[in-house]
Amino acid sequence: DIQMTQSPSSLSASVGDRVTITCQASQDISNNLNWYQQKPGKAPKLLIYGASNLETGVPSRFSGSGSATYFTFTITSLQPEDIATYYCQQYDNLPLTFGGGTKVEIK
Amino acid sequence: QVQLQESGPGLVKPSQTLSLTCTVSGGSISSRSYYWSWIRQPAGKGLEWIGRIYTSGSTNYNPSLKSRVTISVDTSKNQFSLKLNSVTAADTAVYYCAADYYYDNRFDYWGQGTLVTVSS
Numbered sequence: 001d002i003q004m005t006q007s008p009s010s011l012s013a014s015v016g017d018r019v020t021i022t023c024q025a026s027q028d029i030s031n032n033l034n035w036y037q038q039k040p041g042k043a044p045k046l047l048i049y050g051a052s053n054l055e056t057g058v059p060s061r062f063s064g065s066g067s068a069t070y071f072t073f074t075i076t077s078l079q080p081e082d083i084a085t086y087y088c089q090q091y092d093n094l095p096l097t098f099g100g101g102t103k104v105e106i107k
Numbered sequence: 108q109v110q111l112q113e114s115g116p117g118l119v120k121p122s123q124t125l126s127l128t129c130t131v132s133g134g135s136i137s138s139r140s141y142y143w144s145w146i147r148q149p150a151g152k153g154l155e156w157i158g159r160i161y162t163s164g165s166t167n168y169n170p171s172l173k174s175r176v177t178i179s180v181d182t183s184k185n186q187f188s189l190k191l192n193s194v195t196a197a198d199t200a201v202y203y204c205a206a207d208y209y210y211d212n213r214f215d216y217w218g219q220g221t222l223v224t225v226s227s
Binding site: 043044099 | 214
């Protein structure tokens with residue numbers, strides 16, 4: 001299985017801050033990576049697909065980049081409604097696997 | 108807009124079989140654009156992909172669960188189902204069904220999730 005390691009596991013930032021989350025794959029996955037946002041008690045929501053493509057309707061303050069084994073997810077200006085846990089997911093190989101998640105809180 | 112809804116018992120006894128159904132609306136489960144997946148999440152933990160089925164009936168399972176899992180599809184009812192046998196407390200989780208886009212395996216659509224507790 002491809003292991004996806006996210007860091008940090010949690011972070012606290014102020015409204016308006018730039019937030020960056022990293023996701024590292026245990027082997028080269030090209031750009032076969034998606035990012036999701038999950039709010040408490042809700043299903044995950046797709047934000048970024050193919051490492052850097054913004055899903056329709058998702059605010060432009062969210063972005064993704066990277067390839068091979070190293071990926072980043074950025075919120076350029078943190079908003080109160082961005083409080084959630086964020087997950088990366090690889091689809092290069094089966095089984096599909098997720099990172100452990102990064103919980104984002106407001107300072 | 109595709110919508111998914113999970114249904115099934117919220118409580119299952121240890122060693123028994125967990126059975127869930129996902130009803131798809133706003134789209135056809137026979138679509139060639141999607142796989143239909145099951146994903147679970149224990150309380151306070153991350154997401155685990157269980158497996159998926161395609162309209163043709165072909166399946167893929169997570170090797171960690173493969174010996175206990177069966178996913179099937181009923182195109183006449185626009186539903187797909189999950190069976191997980193020989194459950195233990197470790198199978199207690201929120202179970203989600205999701206539409207997995209065929210071309211890049213992004214989970215575009217999700218059900219709201221259903222909590223299944225394994226307890227006697």
